[in-house]
Amino acid sequence: MLNDFHHFQEALEKRKESGTLRILRQKEQGIDFYSNDYLGLAGNKDFQKVLLKNISENPQLLSGSTGSRLISGNSTMVTETENFIAKEHQYQSALLFPSGYSANLALFSTLPNRHDTIIVDEQIHRSVHDACKMSLAKKLKFKHNDPEHLEQILKRQDGSCYVGIESLYSMDGDMAPVKEIIEIIEKYKAKLIVDEAHAFGVFGYGLVDKFQLQEKVLATVVTYGKALGTHGAAILTHDIVKSYLINFASPFIYSTSAHDFLWMSVKKGYDFLNMNSELSIKLKENIKIFRDQHLKSPSAENSPIQAIIVPDNHQLKALKETLLVNGFLTYAVFSPTVKEGTERLRICLHSFNTEEEILELTRIIKKFV
Ligand SMILES: Cc1ncc(COP(=O)(O)O)c(C=O)c1O
Structure with a gap:
């Protein structure tokens, strides 16, 4: 039948039930700790x-x-x-x-x-x-x-x-x-x-x-x-x-x-x-500020991607939402996308993040891990 979407609907329902349904959200306003724009070039006026x-x-x-x-x-x-x-x-x-x-x-x-x-x-x-x-x-x-x-x-x-x-x-x-x-x-x-x-x-x-x-x-x-x-x-x-x-x-x-x-x-x-080599130097400094807060992470010391393991979907959701309420955009990866027990908050650091932003972000995270 031309309009029989039963099979698609079933698969989408399953995703909804497991909390893994993907939907397109409008880009949110906030402090960027989730994009791949590591050096801020995508928004660089020059x-x-x-x-x-x-x-x-x-x-x-x-x-x-x-x-x-x-x-x-x-x-x-x-x-x-x-x-x-x-x-x-x-x-x-x-x-x-x-x-x-x-x-x-x-x-x-x-x-x-x-x-x-x-x-x-x-x-x-x-x-x-x-x-x-x-x-x-x-x-x-x-x-x-x-x-x-x-x-x-x-x-x-x-x-x-x-x-x-x-x-x-x-x-x-x-x-x-x-x-x-x-x-x-x-x-x-x-x-x-x-x-x-x-x-x-x-x-x-x-x-x-x-x-x-x-x-x-x-x-x-x-x-x-x-x-x-x-x-x-x-x-x-x-x-x-x-x-x-x-x-x-x-x-x-x-x-x-x-x-x-x-x-x-x-x-x-x-x-x-x-x-503009100062951009990657600034990024390195910001990664160090983040790492100096001693959050437990499997990520490399010098990586702009820092994963914080929050081994519980509910706890992770609460953390992501608290961060959002405080203006921080982060990305949470829930199970079963990742193995149960390895659910994580994925933080991307950028050259343009400020020290205050990084400190406030880590202060909030520490309350949850
Ligand atoms: C490791 C890796 N390879 C390839 C790609 C795909 O690159 P693009 O986004 O330019 O298609 C990505 C992007 O998500 C990636 O993370």
Whole structure:
């Protein structure tokens, strides 16, 4: 029947009953401790002025690209931006995408073939899991940040293995033991892909760049919707891999390229980031102020994402609401989204948060944990 939504309704009811129904709420007013705008670039008036100046000099930037990059959408702007990004990150090549989601989808669904195995950290971003569903390769998971478990799995495989990790994980705010993982990757001749969505801009250009691991990694993904305050993503890799993706990656081939405004904003974002290094210094200071309040957290000492475990859905809800009443916007992750007993308040720190705000936030949290 055309209008039989019974099946959808049932699934939504189930979510409602378990308290996990998602609804779209209007953006709230308040002190931001939940967005990924780590350096405040999304609301930075000077950055906006730079973008505005470029648009007013060249309004064409705002127009649609008119087609896939393989047909009519391959502008000079996108090509020049890719060349710039590759050079900045010391990679042979960069391939731009309109989002990190589509970049991961392209990478993990295209490179491994039917005889290969994709092995991912159990906490890797959903986009990678979705890519694996599109791939014919076998998918396996290793325990979060556990190189020994990764090794046990690798030992048992015979075909080519692709390993996927994030450098800074978005739920726990903890870092991957990248160097240990690379040792194992090399031992078993596997190929490593690192998603730096949350590390890029916060730790310079990310951990691969910081530790100069470009040669050891098959591809790195950096995204521009978080610390860069704009949108889009780049896959950083070898010329041959870029060419392979251009030839075989459906999310790249069968989609209209974004407008030039996006690529221009990415290029200007890099320039702005490099000219305003005080923003990441300020962010580091704010992370230290937060950590000095000694709240129990599984997150890394220097991470802008700080998870506070509140192991009870009701208690967590009460905390989130108390914070909201006091003007603080935070994000609560309830079970069963996370395992029972690991329900958490997820706090994102920013360069623009003030010391008073951080102290007041932690003072309220302390009453609940
Ligand atoms: C680790 C990670 N990878 C990829 C993505 C997807 O990036 P985008 O939001 O640009 O699609 C996200 C964003 O939520 C993320 O956290």
